[in-house]
Amino acid sequence: MEKHNLIFLTLLFFLPCSLSFVPIDNYLINCGSHNNASLFNRVFMSDSTNAGLNFFSSDDSIALMNKNPSPNLLTLYQSARVFVTTGRYRFNMKKNGTHLIRFHFFPFKDQGFDLKSAKFSVFVNGISILSEFKPPGEAMIKEFILKIESNLLEILFRPFDSGFGFVNAVEVFTAPEDFVIDYGTRLVGPSGMEEYKNISSQVLETILRINVGGVKITPFNDTLWRTWIPDEDYLVFKEAAKHAVSTHTPDYEKGGATPEIAPENVYMTAQQMNRENTSLASRFNITWKFPVASEGVPHLIRLHFCDIVSTSLNLLYFDVYINGYIAYKDLDLSSLTFHTLASPVYVDFVANSDNSGVIEISVGPSELSSSIRINAILNGAELMKIVNDVDNTKIVHRRKHLWVLIGSVIGGIVVLFLVLTVVLLATKCRKKRPKETTVGSVGWTPLRMFGGSSLSRTSEHGSYGYLGMKIPFADIQSATNNFDRNLIIGSGGFGMVYKGVLGDNVKVAVKRGMPGSRQGLPEFHSEITILSKIRHRHLVSLVGFCEENSEMILVYEYVERGPLKKHLYGSSRQPPLTWKQRLEVCIGAARGLHYLHTGFAQGIIHRDIKSTNILVDEDYVAKVADFGLSRSGPCINETHVSTGVKGSFGYLDPEYYRRQQLTDKSDVYSFGVVLFEVLCGRPAVDPQLTREQVNLAEWAIEWLQKGMLDHIVDPHIIDEIKPRSLKKFGETAEKCLAEYGVDRPTMGDVLWNLEYALQLQESEQQRVIRDDSGGSEADYETTRTIHENSSSRRIERDYDNDCSDVSTSQVFSQLMNNNGR
Numbered sequence: 001m002e003k004h005n006l007i008f009l010t011l012l013f014f015l016p017c018s019l020s021f022v023p024i025d026n027y028l029i030n031c032g033s034h035n036n037a038s039l040f041n042r043v044f045m046s047d048s049t050n051a052g053l054n055f056f057s058s059d060d061s062i063a064l065m066n067k068n069p070s071p072n073l074l075t076l077y078q079s080a081r082v083f084v085t086t087g088r089y090r091f092n093m094k095k096n097g098t099h100l101i102r103f104h105f106f107p108f109k110d111q112g113f114d115l116k117s118a119k120f121s122v123f124v125n126g127i128s129i130l131s132e133f134k135p136p137g138e139a140m141i142k143e144f145i146l147k148i149e150s151n152l153l154e155i156l157f158r159p160f161d162s163g164f165g166f167v168n169a170v171e172v173f174t175a176p177e178d179f180v181i182d183y184g185t186r187l188v189g190p191s192g193m194e195e196y197k198n199i200s201s202q203v204l205e206t207i208l209r210i211n212v213g214g215v216k217i218t219p220f221n222d223t224l225w226r227t228w229i230p231d232e233d234y235l236v237f238k239e240a241a242k243h244a245v246s247t248h249t250p251d252y253e254k255g256g257a258t259p260e261i262a263p264e265n266v267y268m269t270a271q272q273m274n275r276e277n278t279s280l281a282s283r284f285n286i287t288w289k290f291p292v293a294s295e296g297v298p299h300l301i302r303l304h305f306c307d308i309v310s311t312s313l314n315l316l317y318f319d320v321y322i323n324g325y326i327a328y329k330d331l332d333l334s335s336l337t338f339h340t341l342a343s344p345v346y347v348d349f350v351a352n353s354d355n356s357g358v359i360e361i362s363v364g365p366s367e368l369s370s371s372i373r374i375n376a377i378l379n380g381a382e383l384m385k386i387v388n389d390v391d392n393t394k395i396v397h398r399r400k401h402l403w404v405l406i407g408s409v410i411g412g413i414v415v416l417f418l419v420l421t422v423v424l425l426a427t428k429c430r431k432k433r434p435k436e437t438t439v440g441s442v443g444w445t446p447l448r449m450f451g452g453s454s455l456s457r458t459s460e461h462g463s464y465g466y467l468g469m470k471i472p473f474a475d476i477q478s479a480t481n482n483f484d485r486n487l488i489i490g491s492g493g494f495g496m497v498y499k500g501v502l503g504d505n506v507k508v509a510v511k512r513g514m515p516g517s518r519q520g521l522p523e524f525h526s527e528i529t530i531l532s533k534i535r536h537r538h539l540v541s542l543v544g545f546c547e548e549n550s551e552m553i554l555v556y557e558y559v560e561r562g563p564l565k566k567h568l569y570g571s572s573r574q575p576p577l578t579w580k581q582r583l584e585v586c587i588g589a590a591r592g593l594h595y596l597h598t599g600f601a602q603g604i605i606h607r608d609i610k611s612t613n614i615l616v617d618e619d620y621v622a623k624v625a626d627f628g629l630s631r632s633g634p635c636i637n638e639t640h641v642s643t644g645v646k647g648s649f650g651y652l653d654p655e656y657y658r659r660q661q662l663t664d665k666s667d668v669y670s671f672g673v674v675l676f677e678v679l680c681g682r683p684a685v686d687p688q689l690t691r692e693q694v695n696l697a698e699w700a701i702e703w704l705q706k707g708m709l710d711h712i713v714d715p716h717i718i719d720e721i722k723p724r725s726l727k728k729f730g731e732t733a734e735k736c737l738a739e740y741g742v743d744r745p746t747m748g749d750v751l752w753n754l755e756y757a758l759q760l761q762e763s764e765q766q767r768v769i770r771d772d773s774g775g776s777e778a779d780y781e782t783t784r785t786i787h788e789n790s791s792s793r794r795i796e797r798d799y800d801n802d803c804s805d806v807s808t809s810q811v812f813s814q815l816m817n818n819n820g821r
């Protein structure tokens with residue numbers, strides 16, 4: 001708050017009509033000169049005449065002047081300070097945190113020094129950042145991004161090998177807030193996707209800044225006085241790429257990139273797939289090879305995106321590869337930018353350079369993109385070396401202090417521990433009671449999570465709303481063992497899911513947003529508002545959330561036996577489920593989905609139904625997960641929600657895919673695929689099979705229509721499954737997979753039919769059953785008669801346990817009024 005106010009005030013007083021960034025620490029030094037120098041609207045102060053400003057401690061350094069500067073040479077480069085012995089600049093720092101440090105080197109000759117022959121190392125507060133550096137013949141800027149947590153910054157130049165050091169100009173300034181964020185950086189390499197921790201504690205050296213598809217951006221045009229260069233020289237196959245240029249200024253949104261992360265110009269240009277050249281294949285990658293630091297060195301790769309090529313949301317889906325490894329699959333900028341077109345975002349990756357010192361970046365169309373909308377873009381790229389050089393002499397020098405240091409660290413830890421214990425005890429005592437009242441306000445959930453026992457519907461403090469579900473970040477850290485990688489149970493575009501245990505031994509699944517996928521705070525809140533209202537036996541419920549430290553974390557109940565998929569097939573396969581168990585899981589999931597579709601004024605469409613999103617608990621009760629990012633269903637007078645394809649390959653409703661229109665029937669389609677997965681015990685898509693078999697939906701329908709569905713039933717259940725149950729189940733799945741949404745049953749219908757299939761399995765001696773080979777209307781009638789007593793009571797019981805906005809009778813009557821399809 002304070003910082004922001006400070007920035008705001010500074011802006012108000014000094015720059016009334018400009019919104020440019022004003023760093024809190026801002027030292028610009030014109031080295032070796034008696035004059036201040038102005039460059040790109042910034043004044044670099046003389047280090048000789050401003051010594052009183054407390055940034056320079058004089059050593060045996062020498063000020064040099066370039067006596068014969070070329071006419072266009074910047075004044076900044078007409079002087080230099082030379083260090084024949086170790087010399088230093090010292091700066092008083094006002095702000096802890098990430099800073100940018102730049103050194104300008106422009107070699108010339110004066111007083112017998114040829115600056116080209118300089119050889120030196122540079123240290124920042126004892127950390128070696130430039131080691132045995134020899135400047136090239138021309139002007140060069142070295143930029144470092146690092147955390148400074150000290151009131152004093154010392155930059156030390158140490159000559160090397162009887163050489164000397166020099167510098168023409170130094171910049172030290174505070175980075176904008178959240179310039180380097182510690183979470184969600186993706187480590188890309190042969191071991192799959194992992195999170196790279198603690199990037200802000202690393203020293204980063206900028207190697208390349210690329211304005212992809214654009215022109216050079218000079219410090220004058222950049223918000224942080226950076227230089228961005230065009231990408232053409234790095235394209236592996238120039239014909240693959242085509243410039244995209246936007247005339248509209250991008251729409252920076254909270255939670256995405258800021259103008260300081262990269263200026264408008266970066267986001268207003270891009271390279272996209274050149275699909276006009278008919279001699280190219282229909283799907284291909286655009287690939288760049290960037291020369292970076294020597295072999296095998298880790299780099300931070302920041303990729304900038306802004307969808308300036310699409311005419312509307314959710315048309316663009318592409319994959320990002322780094323060094324040939326998948327770095328981001330099915331990147332959907334529309335969802336990363338919380339559904340604003342042409343809104344800038346960036347994603348951070350860490351990858352190693354290869355043996356020849358190259359990092360290769362590719363973008364290519366995703367499997368999800370339909371053939372008319374194949375495209376992939378990149379707007380900008382930054383490559384920064386992660387510097388972890390340790391200078392040996394420095395270690396020797398440090399060793400003297402090591403024991404003192406260890407002593408004080410241990411002492412500090414003991415003291416810290418004592419203080420923490422006291423603080424924790426104090427807060428626990430203080431917080432316990434208020435928390436319970438807040439908790440009571442939102443009703444049932446938080447009671448469960450903080451150890452309450454009963455499910456309370458009272459909401460006398462209703463105005464607290466979902467805020468009572470807030471969980472302190474520290475609690476989440478301790479629940480997940482500080483986001484221990486070994487506790488990761490899932491990952492996706494949004495980030496990682498960790499298993500955790502909150503106080504009171506409540507097991508939870510912690511979903512932590514990636515920086516790029518951070519949604520706007522308002523949207524995050526509205527989502528929590530909706531999620532907090534959803535309580536259903538067959539839906540995974542939200543336990544709480546956290547938005548501290550610009551984190552966006554959702555905490556869900558932990559479902560013991562994990563995804564249904566694991567119980568059907570695959571390498572980590574659990575003991576196979578019986579046919580009855582499978583039917584019960586399908587029925588449970590159908591009930592959860594039916595509730596999502598009908599239980600709310602607007603209805604909620606899941607959008608990503610698949611066997612990994614249906615979880616089973618210890619009693620094999622199904623719980624539908626991951627409807628968090630779902631969108632609300634149709635508004636009163638619309639029949640669909642126009643939105644983009646979110647969903648998984650193999651489960652995607654062909655109609656939704658074609659028309660980009662979302663209805664609850666899209667969920668029905670995906671559910672039909674799940675039904676066949678359950679029946680056949682194989683994945684929705686299995687690329688290793690023959691062409692006809694790859695896609696489960698097509699393959700199963702083909703067998704079903706041949707009347708030979710029993711040929712493809714999972715061998716584990718073939719002996720137990722009753723033919724009539726199989727027939728009913730197969731027909732239900734087939735109807736779900738109808739080409740057009742209008743021809744598909746509602747989830748309510750699916751539910752009835754599955755219950756029927758279970759009934760057929762359990763008791764063949766049903767008296768009411770006619771030969772059910774007839775029309776579907778008759779089926780539903782029959783089903784209804786049979787189930788009037790048993791299953792409607794079951795439904796009633798389910799809804800009884802929920803505290804939803806919808807009363808039991810309302811939902812029930814909706815079910816009953818559901819006249820076929």
Ligand SMILES: *[C@@H]1O[C@H](CO)[C@@H](O)[C@H](O)[C@H]1NC(C)=O
Nearest residue numbers: 034035036043045046049050
């Ligand atoms: C250089 O700038 C500083 C700070 O603005 C100022 O105090 C100083 O007088 C200037 N020196 C010269 C030589 O102009």
Ligand SMILES: *[C@@H]1O[C@H](CO)[C@@H](O)[C@H](O)[C@H]1NC(C)=O
Nearest residue numbers: 093094095096148149150151
């Ligand atoms: C920065 O951190 C250091 C060490 O933690 C501390 O001594 C110093 O007071 C901090 N400075 C500011 C401005 O917060």
Ligand SMILES: *[C@@H]1O[C@H](CO)[C@@H](O)[C@H](O)[C@H]1NC(C)=O
Nearest residue numbers: 182197198199200201202482
């Ligand atoms: C991050 O790095 C800093 C400095 O190296 C270290 O003190 C800190 O413990 C690290 N944090 C984590 C979570 O690894």
Ligand SMILES: *[C@@H]1O[C@H](CO)[C@@H](O)[C@H](O)[C@H]1NC(C)=O
Nearest residue numbers: 215216217218220221222265
């Ligand atoms: C940078 O700013 C100058 C001056 O306003 C302008 O002429 C130039 O076109 C700008 N360059 C870019 C890349 O926008």
Ligand SMILES: *[C@@H]1O[C@H](CO)[C@@H](O)[C@H](O)[C@H]1NC(C)=O
Nearest residue numbers: 239240274276277278279280
């Ligand atoms: C199309 O690509 C081929 C290489 O595959 C290249 O030789 C040709 O010049 C390209 N044509 C155009 C119009 O870009």
Ligand SMILES: *[C@@H]1O[C@H](CO)[C@@H](O)[C@H](O)[C@H]1NC(C)=O
Nearest residue numbers: 283284285321324325362364
């Ligand atoms: C794009 O490159 C990646 C990595 O090299 C590769 O796996 C993928 O098949 C390529 N995609 C296309 C369409 O060529």
